[in-house]
Amino acid sequence: MNLSGRLIDAFLALEETRRFVLAARRCHVSPSAFSQMIGRLEAAVGARLFDRDTRNVSLTPDGVAFSVGAHRIAAEIQASLSELQQRASLETGRVAVAAPPSLTADWLPRLLAGFHARHPGVALRLHDVVSDRCLALVSSGEVDFGVNAQRGNDIEFESLLLFTEPFLLVCRRDDALAQRASVRMADLKGRSVVQTLRSGSVWQQTQPLLAKAQVVDTGLDVAQLGTLGGLIESGFGISIVPQRALLLCLRASLVAVPLADASARRPIYRIRRRRRSLSAAALALWDALPESVQDDAVPVPGGPALDSAIPQTSVRPRLARAKGGR
Amino acid sequence: MNLSGRLIDAFLALEETRRFVLAARRCHVSPSAFSQMIGRLEAAVGARLFDRDTRNVSLTPDGVAFSVGAHRIAAEIQASLSELQQRASLETGRVAVAAPPSLTADWLPRLLAGFHARHPGVALRLHDVVSDRCLALVSSGEVDFGVNAQRGNDIEFESLLLFTEPFLLVCRRDDALAQRASVRMADLKGRSVVQTLRSGSVWQQTQPLLAKAQVVDTGLDVAQLGTLGGLIESGFGISIVPQRALLLCLRASLVAVPLADASARRPIYRIRRRRRSLSAAALALWDALPESVQDDAVPVPGGPALDSAIPQTSVRPRLARAKGGR
């Protein structure tokens, strides 16, 4: 009373060979067992599918009618299995990742490019979103995992630290602090500061530090790092920006200066839902994340601040070209 | 290692209910068995399809990918089974029949009309062919069975007598024999006779009788019974025609007269291939054939020859109308 793929295969084999003996061999069973299989199939579908005697085997009219469906069933099964197989071997698949704009500007695209080169059949989707939205996308399953400075709650999310990156002071090249090899947070006392969006993780993390340093909040609050750069350039104040976001905010008239404070770093986590499988493709990308982390612990002091602030990170080549650095 | 329809159903049930307990009930198995079924399915496809703990059940990315195929597989299986079921219940199907023109002119169409009214979903195909071609069509399987005056060899064909029908003399109304209630073959001695096609069964059967009666062969040899009528009307001679062919050949100026000779009858067989199944629809029509046979053993003598020659057959109403009979 149940159609199995095995019986469908038996039907197709007998349809093609028109010989029980040959079809049985193809199905790796004895002629006796094969005969019983055909009998079970006919019982299952409720119709005689083959006219046969010891000499000839041929399809009945019902067998002809069933043949169409049998081929389709076999093809669908085959297609389903091979798709899963292709997904397992990363020949096909889809991975969606959410990350903050500071990481989607350069670091993550480089990483994705390498992954895509290795697995061109896997479709990649990258959501550049602020921290809260990143967690929401992970939670809803719209993305396979997220990369974020803010870790979610440990009940729903599994957050693994990827790396920490330093915050840097961004100011005009003509600023008094611009020529310093490094500055301390305390050095910023009394300075006007332009903030990034309060829903982003940067603001949430730098706020305590800045408050402690007794800076002056200009009240300006921008979503785009590019806008931030414009405000600083126009003299609205200085800002504190994580290293991998510099690309979006720096320009010729601005300078990034390392902060000496050890606490002036932000963590970057890879974040996935607990108790939820990743596809093979997503898992491969998830596992590839740590490998692309480069040591950025100590920006080299001295030299033009811009260059020294980002010495060994992967963003350097493009940034160096853009600035015409040495 | 083997996908069964049962496991596909289990997948669909769990996908929909997202509860092992409920899905198990739907599949009429215990929760334990159902859990094992899902396990077997996952082993068969080589991928985990559901993320589950004691609280939540959800599809993995592979599960989502497999879902599409699973629905298609289930649909194909369902479609195949229901088609066979519809064929068995005569809701659908196809029957092809071969028969000589003398029977496809009226008798068989009436029969088919009744069958079609009972089973409107069954497509009917009727081949009007001469005797030899009829057997060839049956042999090749192009038709499900044939109705024929010539039986095939008993090794390949199974031939069952449906009925016998009388031959009648067809002549001009002004013929000397036209007013007779019946004639004997011997009465035809010396008369010119127009023949039907030599490959047809009529010629093959009437030839010995005519030869014995010492008639004059005009050499005319026509394929269409209508042509035969025209030739007779124009005075080329008389002819001998089986009863159910009269419709095609009679006209106002012609008369059919019963032949008294007991041997002047021809058999009509239903013929199918041995050791070959018929579809349910074909079998139903095959079985319906004898029921529509009406007694035509003794044409009633006296009265206008035309009317009396075809007293109780099913062709009468139409013929009566066409001729404006009493």
Added chain:
DNA sequence: GTCAATTACGTTCTCCGTAAGGATG
């Protein structure tokens, strides 16, 4: 008589159910 499909029958293995185990909220 020979070859091929089927049936008979014993064995193996799959599959299910009951019951115990374990994890989650």
Added chain:
DNA sequence: CATCCTTACGGAGAACGTAATTGAC
């Protein structure tokens, strides 16, 4: 601790293979 999925284990039935039977040419 209550619920739900899973594992353990034993039994019923399915499925297979060997061997005997039937049937066609």
